[in-house]
Amino acid sequence: MFTVSPDPARLDVPLIHRYLSQESYWARGIPRETVDRALANSLNFGLYGPDGRQAAFARVVTDYATFAWLCDVFVLPEFQGRGLGKQLMQAVFAHPDLQDLRRFLLATLDAHGLYRRFGFQDLAAPDRYLEIKKLNPYGVPTGN
Numbered sequence: 001m002f003t004v005s006p007d008p009a010r011l012d013v014p015l016i017h018r019y020l021s022q023e024s025y026w027a028r029g030i031p032r033e034t035v036d037r038a039l040a041n042s043l044n045f046g047l048y049g050p051d052g053r054q055a056a057f058a059r060v061v062t063d064y065a066t067f068a069w070l071c072d073v074f075v076l077p078e079f080q081g082r083g084l085g086k087q088l089m090q091a092v093f094a095h096p097d098l099q100d101l102r103r104f105l106l107a108t109l110d111a112h113g114l115y116r117r118f119g120f121q122d123l124a125a126p127d128r129y130l131e132i133k134k135l136n137p138y139g140v141p142t143g144n
């Protein structure tokens with residue numbers, strides 16, 4: 001059985017850094033200290049197997065009152081396609097500190113279907129949103 005925990009002490013930080021820096025399409029090359037700082041200032045969710053090893057991760061940047069940004073979501077390739085991404089998202093959106101927010105945002109290249117089942121919709125008014133986005137923040141081109 002796989003379980004989700006928001007306990008920061010359980011996170012396998014080397015694994016998270018390895019995935020984000022080497023395998024993700026959005027944070028290639030991210031330095032370990034940048035990951036450490038992001039984790040220290042976010043609500044983090046790990047999904048763990050029966051042996052306690054981490055199989056998936058998600059991070060929420062939030063003020064716990066009005067706004068949240070979901071990011072850095074991944075299920076390790078060997079665990080994909082068996083419902084763990086959905087289990088992880090279920091736990092994220094059920095977290096008591098993330099209820100009744102005014103706005104919950106995320107960006108994704110191709111996993112829209114995963115998030116739509118939890119209520120996410122296309123931006124109703126994309127013309128109202130602006131961004132500052134570095135195209136090559138860590139010396140390696142990143143997507144999304």
Ligand SMILES: CC(C)(COP(=O)(O)OP(=O)(O)OC[C@H]1O[C@@H](n2cnc3c(N)ncnc32)[C@H](O)[C@@H]1OP(=O)(O)O)[C@@H](O)C(=O)NCCC(=O)NCCS
Nearest residue numbers: 073074075080081082083084085086108110111112113114
């Ligand atoms: C996207 C990801 C987190 C999904 O996790 P998973 O454990 O493989 O997914 P699940 O088995 O829980 O199923 C996900 C559901 O969303 C759907 N889905 C939509 N887009 C998807 C996508 N790009 N990848 C995987 N599933 C997707 C699946 O079809 C499935 O629906 P279904 O049950 O009706 O068939 C995982 O594949 C992953 O880490 N991919 C690489 C990194 C990534 O793209 N992260 C998301 C960044 S926004």
